Amino acid sequence: MDEGPRFSPLYRQIKERLLAGLEAGEWKPGESIPSEVDLATRFKVSQGTVRKAIDELAGEFLLVRRQGKGTFVATHTDEDHSQYRFLRLRPQEGEQEYPASRLLDCHRGRASAEVARMLELRLGEGIVVLKRVLYFREQPVVLDEICLPGSIFKGLTAARINGYSGSLYSLFETEFGTRMIRADERIRAVPADGEAADSLRVKERTPLLCVERVAYTYGDRPVEFRRGLYRTDEHFYANKLA
Amino acid sequence: MDEGPRFSPLYRQIKERLLAGLEAGEWKPGESIPSEVDLATRFKVSQGTVRKAIDELAGEFLLVRRQGKGTFVATHTDEDHSQYRFLRLRPQEGEQEYPASRLLDCHRGRASAEVARMLELRLGEGIVVLKRVLYFREQPVVLDEICLPGSIFKGLTAARINGYSGSLYSLFETEFGTRMIRADERIRAVPADGEAADSLRVKERTPLLCVERVAYTYGDRPVEFRRGLYRTDEHFYANKLA
DNA sequence: GAGTGGTCTAGACCACACT
DNA sequence: GTGTGGTCTAGACCACTCC
Numbered sequence: 431m432d433e434g435p436r437f438s439p440l441y442r443q444i445k446e447r448l449l450a451g452l453e454a455g456e457w458k459p460g461e462s463i464p465s466e467v468d469l470a471t472r473f474k475v476s477q478g479t480v481r482k483a484i485d486e487l488a489g490e491f492l493l494v495r496r497q498g499k500g501t502f503v504a505t506h507t508d509e510d511h512s513q514y515r516f517l518r519l520r521p522q523e524g525e526q527e528y529p530a531s532r533l534l535d536c537h538r539g540r541a542s543a544e545v546a547r548m549l550e551l552r553l554g555e556g557i558v559v560l561k562r563v564l565y566f567r568e569q570p571v572v573l574d575e576i577c578l579p580g581s582i583f584k585g586l587t588a589a590r591i592n593g594y595s596g597s598l599y600s601l602f603e604t605e606f607g608t609r610m611i612r613a614d615e616r617i618r619a620v621p622a623d624g625e626a627a628d629s630l631r632v633k634e635r636t637p638l639l640c641v642e643r644v645a646y647t648y649g650d651r652p653v654e655f656r657r658g659l660y661r662t663d664e665h666f667y668a669n670k671l672a
Numbered sequence: 673m674d675e676g677p678r679f680s681p682l683y684r685q686i687k688e689r690l691l692a693g694l695e696a697g698e699w700k701p702g703e704s705i706p707s708e709v710d711l712a713t714r715f716k717v718s719q720g721t722v723r724k725a726i727d728e729l730a731g732e733f734l735l736v737r738r739q740g741k742g743t744f745v746a747t748h749t750d751e752d753h754s755q756y757r758f759l760r761l762r763p764q765e766g767e768q769e770y771p772a773s774r775l776l777d778c779h780r781g782r783a784s785a786e787v788a789r790m791l792e793l794r795l796g797e798g799i800v801v802l803k804r805v806l807y808f809r810e811q812p813v814v815l816d817e818i819c820l821p822g823s824i825f826k827g828l829t830a831a832r833i834n835g836y837s838g839s840l841y842s843l844f845e846t847e848f849g850t851r852m853i854r855a856d857e858r859i860r861a862v863p864a865d866g867e868a869a870d871s872l873r874v875k876e877r878t879p880l881l882c883v884e885r886v887a888y889t890y891g892d893r894p895v896e897f898r899r900g901l902y903r904t905d906e907h908f909y910a911n912k913l914a
Numbered sequence: 915g916a917g918t919g920g921t922c923t924a925g926a927c928c929a930c931a932c933t
Numbered sequence: 934g935t936g937t938g939g940t941c942t943a944g945a946c947c948a949c950t951c952c
Contacts, residue, residue, distance in 0.1 A: 619879035668857070681941085
């Protein structure tokens, strides 16, 4: 009956130990981890075995290797545009752009059945709800509603968000120690309701993309549920299939 | 000025030689390639170097490794559901399902400006156009229009498609020697026009997902452009972000 | 048991970044 | 030059599949 793995290679055990170190905050986002030789010595294995463990973590974008410099903990805070790793919107014409954000609302609430299920909370547990609009070239394109577990994001306020110059995920990892490492999205087409029409400056019932995202941190723990409504007259959602 | 790679490691050269063999049809989809030891001997490198080349090809889903059995050329024809590798539609409720297809039309035409650009053809070059509906549980969910270069798909007819019991990509690789190895999709929300409303049994102007796909074969050559209109009242488009 | 892919080691050398 | 990750080798042994 049981279908658990009967065999765990050494490099995977090393991977788990590195993962534990990352989760425990032994090395912080943007910092470098010890060299492969150091880790091999510490774990009493060969460098090749450490390499294979790091290879997998780099493949999952938890670590970033830089030849000649070292291996670094991935971050949503980098100067380059890795802060927009999860943004799939592209302009119909012209170069890739990055959005400006305007916060509409930030309040406490209680988990509905839907949110509780998505975030693995109990019904009615405390959450934080954000609303915001994303602008490309001064044009509103995305209306986001974002639900977060209150227990993790205790001190989160509108002022805190508005006073921060970076992406939300950058703020989450810097100020709340919670790193988003992967996410699942579900996409549907819906008609704009009054609020969306208003915020995005389209007519009611205009077709919009409805993008629901659950983002996960270490250990596959869900820590964000968001629903975005996207205008797609001048942008599209890009996806690569392999 | 030039930014080409200054250095190509051995395993990447081996990878290119394997790729050339795949493209030339030296090993056909579903068949096994020679063992790592054989290839190492043939290419006069160590087994580890061959391994690394195969690792990359397996990571791109061009090869599939099976411990104890060998390494096989990937296919869209497998009994398992790898034939639906590119299908991202999931039911809102219940288990994953796989669609039935009904061909509406198959005719020759000439490449419009848009299609010519997408398929890297000259304006007016011969193409084949397919229209079909995909059904989940007897319900129409997707209306597809598929454009293919006429030069590659010479003998493609409605009869040929209807007489084939497998996915389109399976037919393409089996009968036309053209394997789809990756694809880019662009997703927007659009209102149903008369034809879509009719085919999908929804009201006109119902919001639908518009999914445009360009599929590529070896050497990044585009060989299919399709536009799908998806009902998303009982299904959604699933995507994993990492 | 023979053959295949998968793991692990130890050591040599290359490419790159910093100082 | 020194230290980092990246490549390559050769060989031993493990896990899985099939005969």
